[in-house]
Amino acid sequence: MLPSATPSHREVALLDALRRLGGSGRSAELATMLDVSEETVRRTIKSLAKVGSVERVHGGAHLVGPGSTGQRSASFFRRMGENPREKQEIAQVVLPRICDGMTVFLDVGSTTSFVAEALRLRRNLTVVTNSIGVAQLLANHNGNRLHLLGGEMRSDDRGTFGPVTEQQLARFALDVAVLSADALSAKHGLLFHNAAEAQLTMTITAAAEQVFVVTTHAKFSEQAPHRGPLPQQLDLLVSDREPGKKLARALVDWGTEFALAQPTPEGD
Template sequence: MPRPATPSHREVELLETLRRLGGSGRSAELALMLDVSEETVRRTIKTLAKAGSVERVHGGAYLVGPRSSGETGPSFFRRMGENPDEKAQIAAAVLPKIADGMTVFLDVGSTTSFVAEALRQRRNLTVVTNSIGVAQLLANHNGNRLHLLGGEMCSDDRGTFGPVAEAQAGRFAFDVVVLSADALSPKYGLLFHNPAEAELTLAVTAAAEQVIVVTTHSKFSESAPHRGPAPQHLSLLVSDREPGKKLARALTDWGVAFALASPAAEEA
């Protein structure tokens, strides 16, 4: 039997929420904004996906068709759907490094979004971010203070970039900065496709006590054109697999520690 053309009230609400989020959202974000359970969100997404209104990915959905945020918008959520178990394990390994009351910066990376979800266990954080998703997850929760950086919105990454974001970030003193990257080079360190993202990492690492890099092992073999902060400014790399010999030697030379995330870390 064909589905009725008129969407339900819940479906309309979810579609409008996705539009407010720039065309895509995680189930946890949508549940918070709609004040419903994640299971309700998942059921609604499933119905909308059958109707062709959204595309489902692991942990969320994005709008499709002419009312979506454009050709580049869904790419963040395609990345979110890649290696979700490994990203959750990485987030679990990072959680013990961040204590209640710390001042933390979180970037727009898909792995960083998993870290943000894990940080909902912490209290009284001062969170600074250029990520819409991180802001939705951690604002007005457990006594947190959330600062969303200004600047130009990039729909592809669901975040803000540019001189305004960099200037605002430079006014904070961070206990911990959590960064992702498009590639990790044994010669140059963190590499990015977006030059504005690379520039923002310079501002936040200059104001950081500790810089934690979170990335799956797939980034060890990738490349990108724009360099991030000097690798000697990094403190810790957390990944789901050990780096190869060349990268491991570079980490040692830079003074960067390595932590291996594992299913055991996720269960701890």
Template sequence: MSHSHRELELLDVLKRLGGSARNSDLAKALDVSEETVRRTVKTLSQTSDVERVRGGAYLAGTQNDPSFFRRISQRTDEKRLIASVVCDVVEDGMTLYLDVGSTTAYVAEDLRLRKNLTVVTNSIGVAQTLVSVNGNRVHLLGGEMQEDDRGTFGHDTYTQVQRFALDMAIFSLDAVSASKGFLYQSSVESQLSAAIAESADQVLIAFDHGKLGETAPYVGPAADSVDYVVTDRAPEEPFASAFAEWGIQTLIASRKN
């Protein structure tokens, strides 16, 4: 079945946003009303191209449940601010690693402003966002697909990423502990992030303030290997002291007055 120009545009934006988005974000990206987005999503759901959820949509076949959608649709304003600051840190021509996190999906969108990047990623969404943009070269790592994260993990993933001389690794995470460091719910994701952090020249971790004080069972990159954290609120104690002790530069993404 052929699609209208508007439907094709909406599908393209969903792909660039990692496969899912809120109606408000789709409306902003397409410069149309949310009602137009809702009508377009409804039509695409009837052709089984997208699935509708409350307040948004996600690409059909990318996930069996909308858990990734829930993550990417939480604190979207904060994630956009964080992404803008991360983009300021990145320079044209860098070789970067980006992971599968929902915050990283927003970072990838902003990195479309940079030129001649070499992007290494295990995220399908990140690869789709940055390929064929401003002279970028994108390498999607192999490995076993994790459906919920829309990314690859495992021995093959780690082996392939070792071929690259990374100027910077950009990670998201699930929780931050002032005593244990940067934490993940997935053991394979924590192992991959920790291994990549050891070889990258610089390590940046981006997260919204809601991750501070949360808990997760697996430790990711060693705290003293991290160069930057980018978040949307200035960390209070004990996190401010912990970041200072670990030698981490904290960058705050705040709204401009």
């Protein structure tokens, strides 16, 4: 049977939610927005994918065709679908280190989004973020207070950056900041493709008691032109593989702890 040419009420609502999220979203945040189960979201995404309104990726979907917000948003969400199991394992390592009632910053990184999903188990957090996706996941949940920073919206990262973002962030005293990066260098520490994102991380680290970096091992071999905070300000690196000898020595020199995210045994 061919799918109906007329979208259902639920399909229209999901398409509208994707547009409000900048063109892409994870099943968990869409379920929260629409007040339905993730299984319902997955079924609706499957139906919309059949008629070409969305493209399915692991954990969610992004708009395509006339209703799309463009390739930049789609490109970001494809990154969200890369190495999902490894990112979930990284999030599980971070979770015990963040307690109920803490004030936490979460950035726009794809791995950070998995940390945000894990933090739905915590209560009464004060969450500060420049990420639309993080805000949707944690706002109005388990007594959390959510502060979405203002500033210039970048659709490719679904987040805010710039002087306004930095000024608002500087008003907070953070217990923990959870950061991602485009690359991790033994010489320079965190590196970024965008200068505004690199600048924002400096404001974040100045406001935080502890700074956690979450990234898959692929970033160990990447390069980017803009330096972030001093590497000595990084308290913890969590990744899915051990760093090479050069980076491992640098972590020791910086005083940065390394935690390995190991695969969950099958059947657990």
